[in-house]
Amino acid sequence: MVEYDVCIVGSGAGASPVAYTLSRAGFSVVVLEKGPWLTENDFYKDELACCRRSVYTPSLQDEQHVIEDYDGRNKNGQYKWASEATSESGWDFWNGNCVGGSSNFMSGFFYRLKPVDFYLRSEFGPIDGANVVDWPIQYEDLEPYYAKVEQLVGVSGRVVKHKFAEPRSTKDFPYPPTIEHPIVEHFDKACESLRYQSLPTPRAILPHAVGTRRGCEYSGYCGSYGCSTGAKGSGRAALLDDAVRTGHCKIIPYAKVYKLDSNNKGVVSHASYYDENGVSKKISAKIFVVACQAIETSRLLLASTGVKHPEGLANNTNQLGKNLLFSAGGSGTGELYYKDMSRQQSEAFKRRGPFINRGLQDWYVIKDKKFSSQLKGGTIDFLLSHPNPTTRADSLKWDDNGKLVWGEALKQKVHAAFTEKQRFRFEVFNDWLPTDDCFVSLDKTVKDRWGSAVAKVRVGYHDHDLVVGKYLTQKAETVIQQMQAKNINSSVSGSPPANLVAGGCRFGDDPQTSVLNPDCQGHDVENLYVTDGSFMPTGGSVPYTWTIYANAFRVADIIKKRL
Amino acid sequence: MKKHNKKNNKQYRNSWELYASSLPANSKLLNSRRHFFKQTTGLMAGMSFSAAVLAKNKSSESLSQTSDEPWLTISEVQEHLFPRTATHNTLFSPGAKDINAIGYLQTMLHLPSANKEEADFIIKGVGWLNGVANNQTGKSFIKLNDKQREQVLKKISASEAGENWLSTLIRYIFEALLADPVYGGNKKQLGWQWLKHQAGYPRPPENKKYWMLKRKLTIKDAYSG
Numbered sequence: 155m156v157e158y159d160v161c162i163v164g165s166g167a168g169a170s171p172v173a174y175t176l177s178r179a180g181f182s183v184v185v186l187e188k189g190p191w192l193t194e195n196d197f198y199k200d201e202l203a204c205c206r207r208s209v210y211t212p213s214l215q216d217e218q219h220v221i222e223d224y225d226g227r228n229k230n231g232q233y234k235w236a237s238e239a240t241s242e243s244g245w246d247f248w249n250g251n252c253v254g255g256s257s258n259f260m261s262g263f264f265y266r267l268k269p270v271d272f273y274l275r276s277e278f279g280p281i282d283g284a285n286v287v288d289w290p291i292q293y294e295d296l297e298p299y300y301a302k303v304e305q306l307v308g309v310s311g312r313v314v315k316h317k318f319a320e321p322r323s324t325k326d327f328p329y330p331p332t333i334e335h336p337i338v339e340h341f342d343k344a345c346e347s348l349r350y351q352s353l354p355t356p357r358a359i360l361p362h363a364v365g366t367r368r369g370c371e372y373s374g375y376c377g378s379y380g381c382s383t384g385a386k387g388s389g390r391a392a393l394l395d396d397a398v399r400t401g402h403c404k405i406i407p408y409a410k411v412y413k414l415d416s417n418n419k420g421v422v423s424h425a426s427y428y429d430e431n432g433v434s435k436k437i438s439a440k441i442f443v444v445a446c447q448a449i450e451t452s453r454l455l456l457a458s459t460g461v462k463h464p465e466g467l468a469n470n471t472n473q474l475g476k477n478l479l480f481s482a483g484g485s486g487t488g489e490l491y492y493k494d495m496s497r498q499q500s501e502a503f504k505r506r507g508p509f510i511n512r513g514l515q516d517w518y519v520i521k522d523k524k525f526s527s528q529l530k531g532g533t534i535d536f537l538l539s540h541p542n543p544t545t546r547a548d549s550l551k552w553d554d555n556g557k558l559v560w561g562e563a564l565k566q567k568v569h570a571a572f573t574e575k576q577r578f579r580f581e582v583f584n585d586w587l588p589t590d591d592c593f594v595s596l597d598k599t600v601k602d603r604w605g606s607a608v609a610k611v612r613v614g615y616h617d618h619d620l621v622v623g624k625y626l627t628q629k630a631e632t633v634i635q636q637m638q639a640k641n642i643n644s645s646v647s648g649s650p651p652a653n654l655v656a657g658g659c660r661f662g663d664d665p666q667t668s669v670l671n672p673d674c675q676g677h678d679v680e681n682l683y684v685t686d687g688s689f690m691p692t693g694g695s696v697p698y699t700w701t702i703y704a705n706a707f708r709v710a711d712i713i714k715k716r717l
Numbered sequence: 718m719k720k721h722n723k724k725n726n727k728q729y730r731n732s733w734e735l736y737a738s739s740l741p742a743n744s745k746l747l748n749s750r751r752h753f754f755k756q757t758t759g760l761m762a763g764m765s766f767s768a769a770v771l772a773k774n775k776s777s778e779s780l781s782q783t784s785d786e787p788w789l790t791i792s793e794v795q796e797h798l799f800p801r802t803a804t805h806n807t808l809f810s811p812g813a814k815d816i817n818a819i820g821y822l823q824t825m826l827h828l829p830s831a832n833k834e835e836a837d838f839i840i841k842g843v844g845w846l847n848g849v850a851n852n853q854t855g856k857s858f859i860k861l862n863d864k865q866r867e868q869v870l871k872k873i874s875a876s877e878a879g880e881n882w883l884s885t886l887i888r889y890i891f892e893a894l895l896a897d898p899v900y901g902g903n904k905k906q907l908g909w910q911w912l913k914h915q916a917g918y919p920r921p922p923e924n925k926k927y928w929m930l931k932r933k934l935t936i937k938d939a940y941s942g
Binding site for chain 1: 797798799800802810830867870874880883884887888891892894895896897899900909911912913914915916917918919920921922925926927928930931
């Protein structure tokens with residue numbers, strides 16, 4: 155007798171739509187979450203809690219990754235790889251381990267993929283050294299679910315005409331945009347004079363109360379902070395709270411799943427997990443859904459060996475963990491000095507709270523004589539620099555030569571940085587091409603605190619990513635130059651942003667080249683589904699969260715029909 | 718692999734402030750880099766100051782005894798690194814003592830979740846500092862005038878271990894300056910006022926300090942409260 159209809163591993167953007175949909179349909183659902191169950195009553199604007207201590211993420215001594223990075227080339231010109239445990243490097247790849255996952259800590263700027271993102275290979279042709287493929291579904295298959303996310307998770311925004319605008323089944327967003335920062339007017343003028351189209355950014359933040367969730371209070375501390383009002387569309391606030399209220403969804407926090415057990419027919423029978431006291435337990439279910447963010451999803455499936463799955467679940471063609479994706483691109487800042495403005499303007503620019511809500515997608519597809527053919531481009535998002543004061547002050551203690559500064563010199567430096575200017579910032583998002591140099595495997599020596607092998611992640615990138623990233627970064631710089639910003643500084647690198655991760659279990663029609671079928675069901679495991687960002691064969695040139703939510707709603711409908 | 722040394726921290730500072738990860742990755746960096754402390758052990762071997770002072774100060778009543786060593790010396794170093802200055806653009810410009818940087822540091826180092834290696838490093842550094850001060854002047858650090866103190870700190874910052882020690886102290890001074898006053902620093906919000914910093918809300922209450930948010934989440938952070 156199985157205990158549950160569905161057992162879900164993880165509780166973030168990929169997990170919560172499944173829990174929501176199936177519990178509301180009356181099926182019994184259990185959600186196993188490794189971290190604590192924090193709520194609005196636990197989230198304060200506390201920089202130590204959010205960002206300087208391991209409160210929402212594990213201590214790297216207890217749980218870590220091993221990162222394999224470029225380390226030059228050997229005599230034959232081949233890449234060499236050097237691996238380092240993150241407890242040694244401090245390079246943290248955790249993004250929020252608590253009920254709702256990292257969706258608790260996003261800043262919620264949401265973009266849909268565009269139709270072209272579903273057929274990059276057909277549209278732009280092959281690229282040497284990259285494993286670009288078309289998706290097995292089209293934009294039209296996902297569109298109803300993007301619309302559903304707007305409604306249920308709560309996306310605020312404003313539809314405008316744009317040459318790359320995605321087709322919509324609804325006329326406009328269900329919620330009007332959040333309040334915008336006075337600097338936006340300045341930004342819009344700069345774009346207008348450059349003949350760029352300033353685009354309002356949709357945001358997964360409610361501008362007013364809806365149901366039990368309060369509207370945004372514009373504290374000015376959003377990204378990397380938990381939301382105190384419920385306005386932010388985390389999987390917890392938007393979906394899991396409702397799922398629990400149905401009486402059909404049980405959430406078990408501090409439940410660290412370390413293996414999915416499969417029987418001699420190859421079917422998953424149990425999830426094995428350690429509870430908060432470190433005691434090993436098992437839960438049985440008809441269907442298992444894995445959604446614990448791309449790296450950990452691949453790790454769990456690799457560790458879940460069985461009679462029929464000697465290399466791990468859904469890995470009978472050795473595709474599991476391959477073609478991991480981050481987001482390529484870069485970022486930059488420019489400084490707007492208050493002394494160059496009227497008093498009225500400087501007071502306005504000093505404000506913290508309202509959103510910038512602006513981006514550029516003029517070059518989502520690049521058609522430029524510089525390049526012999528059209529290229530897939532990307533998105534540029536604009537924002538104010540992160541307000542965390544301690545982190546910012548501490549970064550100022552080194553001078554240009556890398557020597558420590560202290561005393562009055564340090565105080566003056568910090569005072570000037572905080573009081574004389576506003577820092578305007580941009581971030582570039584373009585495709586991180588899938589390659590054979592970016593994948594997840596199990597490390598042979600490093601274990602987590604329960605004794606399980608940790609994920610080893612090779613983080614190689616494709617040089618093409620930098621070509622596109624640099625092109626977009628130059629465009630972004632022209633905007634902040636036009637805004638009269640000083641000390642403009644930008645960087646484009648192949649360093650992976652640990653918080654923008656997908657792939658590893660790509661979906662496709664052919665079991666030889668993919669892990670999941672188009673329903674996000676394991677090719678060789680009929681009661682296993684993966685609903686986080688792992689399914690994506692290519693990432694698109696936007697943050698992934700909206701697409702993860704939408705696809706998880708799509709797969710939830712498939713599971714519902716099956717049950 | 719040696720390539721992630723201190724100066725390379727900026728490697729992780731390049732992009733994507735959108736979600737939780739990028740900032741924690743930077744700011745937790747020093748806490749979690751064990752070799753940062755390891756590399757100093759050789760240099761500190763033979764220093765006379767006893768690490769036992771930390772153990773001695775573990776009882777809660779001694780937490781407030783900043784007149785005891787090593788806290789007295791650390792407090793003087795903090796004030797030198799971050800001195801009160803009479804005016805700064807006509808605004809009162811607080812120093813380390815004004816914001817209770819020493820009380821804040823004591824609180825942090827005595828938490829069950831504190832990084833013991835780091836705490837040890839900070840305490841042992843006092844012995845090392847006094848060793849250098851004695852060599853140069855025949856006196857301990859707190860007996861020196863401002864100019865001599867500067868010379869001693871310059872001297873120790875010339876070594877990597879010494880620079881690491883000072884930069885660790887500065888990191889805690891900035892936390893004491895700008896973290897929420899609920900943690901004991903930033904007295905009367907002097908740090909926020911001085912930098913015209915607009916704090917967020919709601920602010921953390923006494924019963925929601927960060928170490929109270931998770932129960933027994935990790936072995937290292939085992940918390941009985």
